[in-house]
Amino acid sequence: MxxxxxxxxxxxxxxxxxxxxxxxxxxxxxxxxxxxxxxxxxxxxxxxxxxxxxxxxxxxxxxxxxxxxxxxxxxxxxxxxxxxxxxxxxxxxxxxxxxxxxxxxxxxxxxxxxxxxxxxxxxxxxxxxxxxxxxxxxxxxxxxxxxxxxxxxxxxxxxxxxxxxxxxxDHPELKREAEKYQALAFWLDPGKGDANPDARSSSGALVGAATDSSTAAAAASSPPFSSPPPPLTTGGQDDGFTATALLPAGEAFDNLDVDFMTGHGEWVCSTRLPLLSASECSAIVNEAEEKASAAVAAAAGGGGGGCGGSGGWGTSRHYAVPTTDVAVRELPRTLAWFNRAMRTRIGPTVAVAAALGGGVFERPGRRSGSLKRSPPVAEPHAQDEDFPARAVCSAADSDEAAESAEALRASASVEPENGQERRQVESDDDQEGQGREAEEPRGRPGAPTPPPPALMLRRLRVHDAFVVRYDAAAQRSLPLHTDQGELSLTISLNGTGEYEGGGTWFEGLGSAVRPEEAGHVVVFPGGRTVHGGREVTRGVRYILAVFLYEHWEEEEEEEEEEEEEE
Ligand SMILES: O=C(O)CCC(=O)C(=O)O
Ligand SMILES: [Fe+2]
The missing domain is CATH 1.25.40.10 (Tetratricopeptide repeat domain)
Structure with a gap:
């Protein structure tokens, strides 16, 4: 034991x-x-x-x-x-x-x-x-x-x-946890149970983009529980869950804006171009809604209410506040897609975002997952409307930041293995003219040199993931809180044409990050950053909320504890 x-x-x-x-x-x-x-x-x-x-x-x-x-x-x-x-x-x-x-x-x-x-x-x-x-x-x-x-x-x-x-x-809670973590750790173990050849062929390259081949071995050898992950299906070719192409770390770097919040040392990164296609987003929403409808039908057939007026969506994720969501692990097609996308696009993006933020995994107090106070209201916030074109680099004039950004950029651009060609960071085909200046310095001035994305990617693990539904006529917002996890993602699954209000509200920004298009990813250290779901005043807003933590080997954890004691 x-x-x-x-x-x-x-x-x-x-x-x-x-x-x-x-x-x-x-x-x-x-x-x-x-x-x-x-x-x-x-x-x-x-x-x-x-x-x-x-x-x-x-x-x-x-x-x-x-x-x-x-x-x-x-x-x-x-x-x-x-x-x-x-x-x-x-x-x-x-x-x-x-x-x-x-x-x-x-x-x-x-x-x-x-x-x-x-x-x-x-x-x-x-x-x-x-x-x-x-x-x-x-x-x-x-x-x-x-x-x-x-x-x-x-x-x-x-x-x-x-x-x-x-x-x-047969311990029920232990079994439940094992199933959950295995389902969400599948992306770490590319060889097992993945019916999608595209994902399999790109996985080595992803890890290569992360750094060296030992990374692959380390990631694959440390799933949370020792038994093999359950087999996953892809759900067919025409269901919207399109094959996921590899996103090299250098490109992830180019696709991220970072904002540092005043006074807290907290940050939020958001994508410049959507990371998910529109068809992927609607496929996820469709499967979640299908599942909810099936729950409603089952409850009606069984004579029991059971759904509490939530249209078949779950409402009990958070112990203190209502949420309207469905766990990704309960959506087989989304789960399979999620594991592929974690490996090929979301994982590298998160790893680079963490490095850009300059120290996600500082763990002051280590506590997370608390409710703070009442929900943010849907007041108009001029800044929201600027997103994603907001100013990104608070350190543009700092030599120090420039140096650390250069180091980061170098670390983000390591050559992948397995013959996978890395796309040029300073690419000629600057998509829709939205690429950034290669030399632009990034990073918080005075911050310690952030760990390279390769290391971040190797350590990333998924704690949980949910499709969340906000409805002006039902659950409109989520109160300010911190998440159970070290890093959080909110991924927009529909665009602002379908709702008013909404967005991920950050106390430290005093505004919401509110991508206009579906497929944008917002990354932040959710375990210590006070945030909430801004009120939706018209329509329905869907997001994919993902909570991640940093994996530590037992020896590393012991070493860290010894250091903390000294
Ligand atoms: O609605 C949002 O963007 C925030 C969601 C959130 O914070 C959560 O689900 O924990
Ligand atoms: Fe949250």
């Missing part, structure tokens, strides 16, 4: 010597505020200083006897789960007279309480202990993975879930 215990590090139980009451004979304990006491039976433990007891809230002498016995067991403070954990008293090695299962059960309660209070570090550590006490309990691994996701540690979560699944192949 995963070496959970290696991650278990409680902060020291700080002693409380501040004797300002007369409970001198009650041993002082640490600051247990981080863990609430969960002692069963309402038995108060008279532990001065234990400020964590939600249920008992005790101080005084009432539980002295109990305390004494707990101390003799654990040797630490009050006996609340935190103290017991810190003292090793719940390790389940038998020395404290408690079975591993009993210890695990109490730790699970402590972990659950911590989760309820958004204290995911505490929860993770309690679960680490619980896993040590009950090493065959796959549910603990599942829950630890959920905490890891909330800590922003996707790769660790997936390792834990993989280990949990090995213990309990």
């Amino acid at each position: 995963a070496k959970l215990e290696e991650y278990a590090r409680f902060p020291p139980c700080a002693s409380d010597d501040d004797d300002d009451d007369d409970d001198d004979d009650v041993p002082t304990v640490g600051d247990c505020a981080a863990f609430y006491c969960l002692l069963e039976g309402g038995v108060g433990v008279g532990a001065k200083g234990c400020r964590g007891s939600k249920e008992n809230g005790v101080s005084g002498r009432r539980g002295e006897g109990k305390l004494a016995s707990l101390q003799s067991i654990g040797g630490c403070g009050c006996g609340c789960p935190k103290c017991l954990v810190e003292s090793g008293g719940l390790d389940g090695d038998g020395s404290e007279g408690m079975s591993g299962a009993g210890a695990a059960e109490r730790l699970l309660k402590a972990a659950q309480q911590a989760v309820d209070e958004d204290r995911f570090d505490d929860a993770f550590e309690a679960l680490s202990r619980a896993a040590r006490a009950a090493p065959d309990n796959s549910d603990i691994l599942y829950r630890a993975g959920v905490c890891a996701i909330n800590q922003g540690r996707w790769s660790r979560a997936l390792r834990l879930w993989r280990d949990g699944l090995a213990l309990s192949p």
Whole structure:
């Protein structure tokens, strides 16, 4: 199983010597505020200083006897789960007279309480202990993975879930997660299950564009779960999901504008020319609408409402706000297309955007996925109408930026392998005159040299993807929030001719990015950039929302943690 215990590090139980009451004979304990006491039976433990007891809230002498016995067991403070954990008293090695299962059960309660209070570090550590006490309990691994996701540690979560699944192949949540991540990781593993020869032939070149052949091996050898991905179908030739051509990194570079947001170090990249064709976009929308209609019909046939007036679309993606969407993994043709497009066009575009942004994967606080406040309203914003012709480079005069842009450009333009011809970056056939000046410096001044797109591409993984529907007559907007993921994409699936309002609203810009045509891609560090769906006031707006994270190998993650501690 995963070496959970290696991650278990409680902060020291700080002693409380501040004797300002007369409970001198009650041993002082640490600051247990981080863990609430969960002692069963309402038995108060008279532990001065234990400020964590939600249920008992005790101080005084009432539980002295109990305390004494707990101390003799654990040797630490009050006996609340935190103290017991810190003292090793719940390790389940038998020395404290408690079975591993009993210890695990109490730790699970402590972990659950911590989760309820958004204290995911505490929860993770309690679960680490619980896993040590009950090493065959796959549910603990599942829950630890959920905490890891909330800590922003996707790769660790997936390792834990993989280990949990090995213990309990029928664990429903673990199975569900495995299926999800496998379906969305298929693009990493070009040889497997892809019926589309076009995708297969271009995949090596994509990875080549990313950098070297070891990239291909690394990407292919680290799908999130070890079993092979499910077979995917392409859905035929005439369904709009056209073959996807390779987009070399250099071309992705030329097709991206970047805006840096004031004060936050956040950024948003948007494509100059659509990355998806109109037929691809409408094929995706059609499949999503077909699925929704089928859900409505099934609900009507089964006599149950079930769809809640949402026309067969799902409404429960976000725990706190309504969303109207359908998961890409539930749309077989879109899923197959998505995996191909990730490999050939979307992946390289995201990798280059991340590099242009200058450090997507800084992970301050690592937390993500929170709701901020009320929805953005559909006020007119002059800037919106300029998109995508907005000014792009805030650093045009900076020598430093020019140098780093040059380095980035060089790294973006590595020669692909497998004989794939790289299209010239400074191409003569400057599409519709919208290409940029090759020399134009780009990048945030003073920012550290961004990692090359090759590295970004190698590390990119998809956490989830949805087709989202906004309707002036139904769900009009999405409140300001951050996403669960490190990088987010919103891909327009229809043009502004079909709706008014709409667009991806950015708090840091004070405006919405609102591509006019279908097929445009907007990339931003969604885990830490406050954004929302601007209100649609007429018509229907469709987008493809994709959430990505950076994959880390176990050793890399451990190294990073060691560095963080220093
Ligand atoms: O509507 C948009 O462009 C934003 C969508 C979004 O933020 C999300 O689905 O998480
Ligand atoms: Fe979002």
